[in-house]
Amino acid sequence: MTDQQVQYNVGGMSCSFCAETMNEAYERTDGVTDVDVSLAHEELLVQYDDEAISEVEIKDVVRDLGYTIRDPDKQKRFEQQQQELEAGKRHLWISTVASIVSLLLMGVMVARNGWNVFAETDQQWMWYGSLALALVTMFWPGRYIIEKAYNSLKRGIFNQHVLLEAGAFAGLAGGLLGWFVYPNFPVVHFFVVSTFITTYHILSEYTSLVVRTRASRAVNDLMDLQPDTARRVTEDGDSEAQSASNSSSGERGDPRETVEDVPVDELEVGDQVRVKPGENVPIDGEVLSGESAVDESVATGESAPIDKEPGEEVIGGSVNETGALLVEVTASGEDAFLNQVAREIEEARAMKPGIVQLADRVLKYFVPGVLSIAALAFAFWAIVPAVSSGIGLGSGPQFRTGAYAALAALVLGYPCALGMATPLALIRGGGQAAKRGILMRSGDAFQIFPDVGTIVLDKTGTITKGEPAVNTVVGVSEHDEREVLRTAASAEVFSEHPLADAVLDRADARDVEFPDPEAFDSVTGKGVRATVDGAEVLVGKPGWL
Template sequence: MSTTETATQHVDLAISGMTCASCSARIERKLGRLEGVEASVNLATEKASVSFPSALSVADIVATVEKTGYGATPLTEKTTGRGRDGGPAMTHDVVDQDSLRRRTVVASALALLVAVLHMVPPVREALGAAGHWLQLLLTLPVYLWAAWPFHRAAAINARHGASTMDTLVSVGTTAAMGWSVVALLTGFTHDLYFEVVAVVTAFLLIGRTIEAHAKAQGRSALTTLMELGAKDVAVLRQDAGRGGAMATTEHRVPVEELVVGDRFVVRPGEKVATDGVILSGRSTIDASMVTGESMPVEVGPEDQVTGATVNGHGRLIVRASRVGAETTLARITELVEQAQTGKAPVQRLADRISAVFVPAVLVIAGLTLVLWLVTGNPFTEGLAAAVAVLIIACPCALGLATPTALLTGTGRGAQLGILIKGPQILESTRAVDTVVLDKTGTLTTGHPVLTDVVTAGSLPADAALKAAASVEVGSEHPVARAVVAGARERGVRLADTQDFVTLPGEGARAAVNGMVVTVGRPSLFDVVPEVLHEALARAEGTIVLVGWEGTARAAITVADTPRETSAAAVERLRGLGLTPYLLTGDNARTAAAVAQQVGIDPTHVTADVLPQHKFDHVRALQEQGRVVAMVGDGVNDAAALAQADLGMAMGSGTDVAAESADIVLMRADVETVADAIGLSRRTLQVIKQNLVWAFGYNTLAIPLAALGLLTPVIAGGAMALSSVLVVLNSLRLRGYGRA
């Protein structure tokens, strides 16, 4: 059976022992040689995302990685809704962080002493030959213990016929150490390089320590997401009381034990344990940690709440609707992890180069030594130049350029309520020049209110409103909710209904007291009286008709005001080089009024658009040569989102896993559209800055080292600094969007 006919499985692995870009590239190549296997290995997150056919097992994948010389541990899916098991803490090295810190401290102290003994003339002259032996004694612990991670990794790779950055460091320091020991024992020369071994090792360990700390900061957003969820919950259970009567009691249980349908209590100040629907109680919910929305939201019975949000002042009883891996928080965490594990297209060149980089450097170092010797230079000078080449040519900066920026950018996006589904999306945002916006809930508040009821004939306004609200109570559309809320505010009692039917994009229908009542667009009615035509013509809000037996009996108007931030957000979109378009199902008069208030060109407004026709409008813009970003709700606009060059799903997070969208915005606010595109472009810009630095650094530094213009000590410091600079540049993304 061919691989295309077999079922595809997926596993995420924690990879240990990687030290540079050539490590991740080698693992990818080894896995890629297995039939039907696709792998993406990320150096910064130390994870591999692997898809493989059913003919293979996870054990086969792990064994292949281990045969390559690295450790692999499958990451299993947790059911707590707090993300994936991150496995043991690793440090982009073959030792843990505590050991790395100890080695760094010891190596730095000893290296300082060796440097003083070698480089300070009064000290050197006072000690004489004894100073050389003291340098050896101080350098041996640095070479044998502090630099052990480099030597061990180099040996492991050598056994597998490979070379990495550790090979360069180990060979370079070993050459300097070996030459110095021989020279000291034989008295052949006084040109010793103990300070090179000690100082270079200290520099590299300091760089690794700073890099590990900086990367941990970049991962902090994802770590915070994983830890957001509540740890336990007060569940309401029916227990037998005195006399056998059933009584409702609270039981404090771990959140993992929650099942769909459980009722639980959320007290003031507590986190909501999981996604659910409020059964009783009123309060405010702070959802800033999930959606990025800073203002608390008023909630009451029948409102939905999201796990990990914080309850305000009221006591709520909630029925669980999603638990474990199905919750909004779990899906958010999974999306962020997927984006951070993947690779942006711009990284492909770096991967191809890193695959051959280390062997090429070994050859260049050997040629450097030979050329220095054949041109009549002393062996010690040729050795110093060759060691400098080996040490300065580390490809770490190249391997960290993309993943660290992606790690930080996607983490910052999660904090802002912006979920970028994959690194390839970054490239798409650069080319987009047109953004298509919906009106309700995006440009406007999404909370329309009832403003007017116009009836035909002698029908009382309250009777028309009662009929409409009784039907609309079964709908979740914002206009329907406004009609129902308006009726209740006027004291209108709703009637029972049967056979409720939603008419997507047009309205709804149900039987009220035996009469089939229709609420929605004029196209749903055979007869629309003149008085209602006039109401339609002059309305500056959203207007729906209500009627029965094919005749419209009344027109109900609701108004939805633009958000305070919409005008500024539209201006920001223009500042990003985007042309905003407005597509809405509302009438032309309402659409034009909203467009004028937020600053959208009237010629870029299309009204009375059914959801299924938005696809055609997006395609028409593309046929005009435009690169289109479509902003929709991720459900009704699925076709348009899929057709667009960049699909952006707006919403509260209940549709966070919409396959049709490239970016999911947890807040239904056009301001997040500008934030998402701006952050994506900034992340791509930082990736390119990192790559330019990494390429430029190696391109310039290797020839300088080969020509003897850089000493091994300077080379070690520069190499360590290059990786740190790349990581620190990426960390600037943590401040995106902050005042």
């Protein structure tokens, strides 16, 4: 016996029922020793004995249930997810149109019956129309639901697809009973029910896919802060090759340096990379040479850039604002800051807080329970009035009432809201928090928030807007506030520093006009020196001034 482990990204999951369906299917598969399904990650992890079952058979279980296995490549997987979104949107449009037309038919019928919502029509064109709409909805956009329900039933699994189709086909059966068996039985009402609940299921699955896709994009947006490539600097002693490499890359570093563009994933601890002004720092490291202001708000929330000198650390994904830096890599791969953040977000999404675990336990018995209640409701009205008619407690089998009761149980017992609402709320919440720089370490954090009375923050940068702004301008001796602002803005016109932008924004907001300086020089890490109206002006750190 040799245990193997495989992991797949699965498409088509919408709620906890889907995860539970796959769990049950693999638990009943010979050769599978363990299985773990994550709705948040849309991932399946299977451990199996390769002498008893092959990997092809492992994949077939997923596909037989009606789900898909996505490509392991991230870009192709993203494209497949977009295709699923487009298909879901197309199914939703078709079913929505059918539901709207069905609703209009119902409105016409109610109006013709004096606004009696319980009355039925004898107009057969309405019967044909509502039946056609039900069949189109169930067997065109809803065909995949029927296939999933059939495949689940083959394995003895009762899930949301089985319950939905039980309700949809019960609606068809009820309408046909009224058409051919019981006079005055609600034909249109039953057919329309089949259309409505199928549309609702398609809407639920599409909503689930949109929520999970947006939550995943929050993590992708975070990882996009890291550039795909970095300029790695090496010294190999081959002066001609080094010179050619430097010339082709446009670098003006040490002529003994070789600078090459490499994927960030190939960087190792100890490598040296060069970062130009305006670029994102590709990876965590320590400054070897150069001085610059670096915007680290992605990690700290602080709006003001941090001045970096040799010996200080920089964080991957932060923005190098002013000077060129030579950085030595101190962390790579999964140890890098952005990768750690992304992993923690994913782990938080995958965790199941107590409320989700409770919902999962309920779902195991929910569908069999609803089907049993529907069957008992029909049996009650079919049997009890019949056997008790002789003693004055009934008047014979009440099949019509039994059909009503059974259909009501099937329709109102539709479970996707139960299996979807709680986990999707947590997934969506985690994604929204990530977009705002808030990392949720566990799903339980969402549950305890209503009970939080006090929040302690370690620094003000945590709650700033992330953009520096001038708060106060103080006049000096004979120079009033407007003159101080005019002089500072003029000196900062050609500066690329974010604090210079804040000064210029303040001047614009106060309608202060300022000329371009006659001379300008930027002193990296300290400030600017300019000539304004013939006078030398320094703007920068107090110590430098």
